[in-house]
Amino acid sequence: MAEWKINGITIPVLCFDTIVVGSGCAGFNGADWLCSLGQKNVALVTEGRNLGTSRNTGSDKQTYYKLSLSGGGADSVEEMAETLYSGSGVDGETALAEAAGSVRSFMKLANLGVPFPTNRFGEYVGYKTDHDPRQRATSAGPLTSRFMTEKLEASLTKWEACGAAEVLDGWLAVRILKEKGRACGLLCVERKEQEKQDYGLRVLLADAVLWCSGGPAGLYEDSVYPLGHQGMTGIPMLAGAQGANLQEWQYGLASVKFRWNVSGTYQQALPRYVSVDKEGQEHEFLPEYFDSPEEALSAVFLKGYQWPFDIRKLPGSSVVDMLVYHQKYDLGRRVYLDFRKNPSGLEQGFEGLSQEARVYLEKSGAVGGTPYSRLEKMNPQAIELYRAHGIDLAEEMLEISVCAQHQNGGLRVDSDWQTTVPGLYAAGEAAGTFGIYRPGGSALNSTQVGSMRAAEHIVRRRRRKAGVAEEKSISAVCGLEEPVCPPAAVQVEEALNWLMNLGCSLAEKKSQEERQESSKKSPAELRRMLRREMSRYAAELRSLDEIRALKEQTCNMLNHLQDYADCSGSSPEHCFRLLDQLAAQTAVLSAMELSGERWSSRGSALVLESGGRVPCTGLESLAYAPERPDASNQRVLTRLEEQGAVSWTEEVRPVPERDQWFETVWADYRERME
Structure with missing residues (x-):
């Protein structure tokens, strides 16, 4: 060595x-x-x-x-x-x-x-x-x-x-x-x-x-x-x-205590969707936003097939994701799937469901009992998976959120x-x-x-x-055989100086009071703050105003980290992780901003109209920018520069024409393998 x-x-x-x-x-x-x-x-x-x-x-x-x-x-x-x-x-x-x-x-x-x-x-x-x-x-x-x-x-x-x-x-x-x-x-x-x-x-x-x-x-x-x-x-x-x-x-519904997608049979079993407010009051909220409880259940069933949030499934199964988001962020509630009791809409049996949902459940032999018994019939492994992680779906509700996947x-x-x-x-x-x-x-x-x-x-x-x-x-x-200073060594020196300038040291941890006086935060605190804001404003629901503000904040942190971070008591690992997160977030927000400006809502992103966040009391009251004309031949490219991130669009190349004559391909192959 x-x-x-x-x-x-x-x-x-x-x-x-x-x-x-x-x-x-x-x-x-x-x-x-x-x-x-x-x-x-x-x-x-x-x-x-x-x-x-x-x-x-x-x-x-x-x-x-x-x-x-x-x-x-x-x-x-x-x-x-x-x-x-x-x-x-x-x-x-x-x-x-x-x-x-x-x-x-x-x-x-x-x-x-x-x-x-x-x-x-x-x-x-x-x-x-x-x-x-x-x-x-x-x-x-x-x-x-x-x-x-x-x-x-x-x-x-x-x-x-x-x-x-x-x-x-x-x-x-x-x-x-x-x-x-x-x-x-x-x-x-x-x-x-x-x-x-x-x-x-x-x-x-x-x-x-x-x-x-x-x-x-x-x-x-x-x-x-x-x-x-x-x-x-x-x-x-x-x-x-x-x-x-x-x-x-891709964003979709997932459990948060044990992180796992709740797709497929977790939805096809038709669990109750319940939110719990700060006073501990339960609300079965989906029926409030559909014309009937049966229509809500048909949307839940489709979430099994259509798990990722998709603006093209509005109205449709992706309304469920939006309503979960609304319960959590706009109403401040925690949201759960309840497999213990049947949801509203099944009081008279399964006849009111969509034909697709009813036929599927009938063929699966899962048209009776509770959501738990239906899940057990269709996919017992799905139950055992949670039990292995300390969650018994027969005894407790499963907390969920709309998550980046x-x-x-x-x-x-x-x-x-x-x-x-x-x-x-x-x-x-x-x-x-x-x-x-x-x-x-x-x-x-x-x-x-x-x-x-x-x-x-x-x-x-x-x-x-x-x-x-x-x-x-x-x-x-790289200089191991020469007595000169290679460029790689200069880059290592730059990284070492960066750590020292940040005051990175596990041995010199400041008290919370000292940190509050300086207004600086530890790398862990900064990372939590950044993650929280991304989930609130730059996930499946995106506000361009907030994205621009976030991008400016993140870029300032990236370029002047010593003004924001107190790295005393922090390991080099946590300092470099913060650097990585700031760089990635700056680039991602730049791409989101350009995409939202150019194409508005598309794919997994619902872009809100300028002016921000309208309380979601039904689809009609959420002001969002609809998908603009197709740009399937375009992609967004991004690079980091000294002052931040720059994004632009480029036309993608189609699937190429190629030579299928064997003798020609064989000759080219031999040349490439030499």
Whole structure:
């Protein structure tokens, strides 16, 4: 292990072929592919091997979206690519790559042992998911992504055993290091060592970095992301990576005590929607806003299929999300699902329901009893999931909110999943390959295809580089073989000085009274405040006036953090997390502002008319800007600059025409593989 001496502090330096950040489906898969393709020195950096969204989230039946592999229905790579492209704001090249890599990636998971079901002849029978014209969806149950993560981790463990890979567990990536504009490594904080004089800072150098940190989960208070997952979108954007469609999210109903989507059968069981005011009074509120209780129940049933909030489902199932928001934020109540008693509208049986709801429940044998008994009949695993986390749906109500669940945008990548910073790649939710609408489960396909394609491109470049005599090794480029100060060391020094200027120190914690006198807040307090304001004004209901004010506030904090943050008693980890959150939020708010100005309401965002928040006592009293003419061929791009964030629109490319003549493709393939 080499060392750099910076400001009198010795910082360890390690060298690798490639560094992968993140221990979810994308991270483990990317590292596994790199080793399979011949790299012998791969590092996987993770703040916690068992943390993250892939391992700790799911739904009643978590979906994996892939090319059809059963039955007689027609399907093709071209058709799947067009489906992904039709989600609006999606680049045709990445849509085609995700479709083309679908079967190869899916079969790897199946061969590793992920229990995707087949019929007795071996067909992977599918079902239709949202925005899916075929039956491409499959599932291994509520924990599909956990099974994927565990099997991919087991595969990488074999490479660990033979020395080709190393997992650096408990290491937080806090800065991307660059040489001549190209990513050449990371500055990390080793979390268990951050009380030492060197702040636990560690330098990792490599030819390429694959960023699989997940989405910016720490931006919202109302969030279904697992508590252990924060995301780090701001760090690569501070290094110059551009964002794509950062304004596009999925929001939906989720439980808050244990964070989990309440989609599918949780809604189809028809629970009561109850709010509780500050005096403890219960209100079954949905019937107040519909023409009849039965109409309200039909909307609840549709939430099972139509879980994400969507302005195109107004009026319709997305009214339910708005009314939950209204109960919580405008009336100050807590909102619950009650599976113990039947809701209003079932007093005379199920005949008053929509035909779709009634037929579904009849075929499922779930037309009697309580919501709990119906849920038990249709999906007993859904009940056991909550029981395993200390919540008995037969005995207590389930507190819910409208929560951020997935960012459809992310870092801008090309068809090899390389960002706008050469040598820096992004896969999984960190990559912005989706637009407004995407088929349910396509995010899991993207984790596998994106990380595979990034690994292939990294290895091809490394092979070409090895054949160029004048190319130096990463050790020489970054100064380990030369007595000069490399640019990467200067960047580390800048980060070290930043920590010192903030007064970051676990040993010098100020009292609450001292903080109040200075009006500064701790990093944790600032982060909570920022998350609360994002959920209030910049989630599924967006006020452009408030977004502009928030963006200005966030930008000021980002550029003058020492005026807002008191970092005494705070670890380097918390200081860097605050920096990441401020950078990501500034970029996201910039994209939201431009999108709202250009297109008004669309997708998951209901943009309020200027003047703000009208009390929601029914749909007709909520003043919002309707969706403007279609802009499906446009996406929003964002970059961070010294004074804040800048966003602009770009026309996406369609699914490309390509040569299908085998001999020509074979020749091109041989040339690319050399």
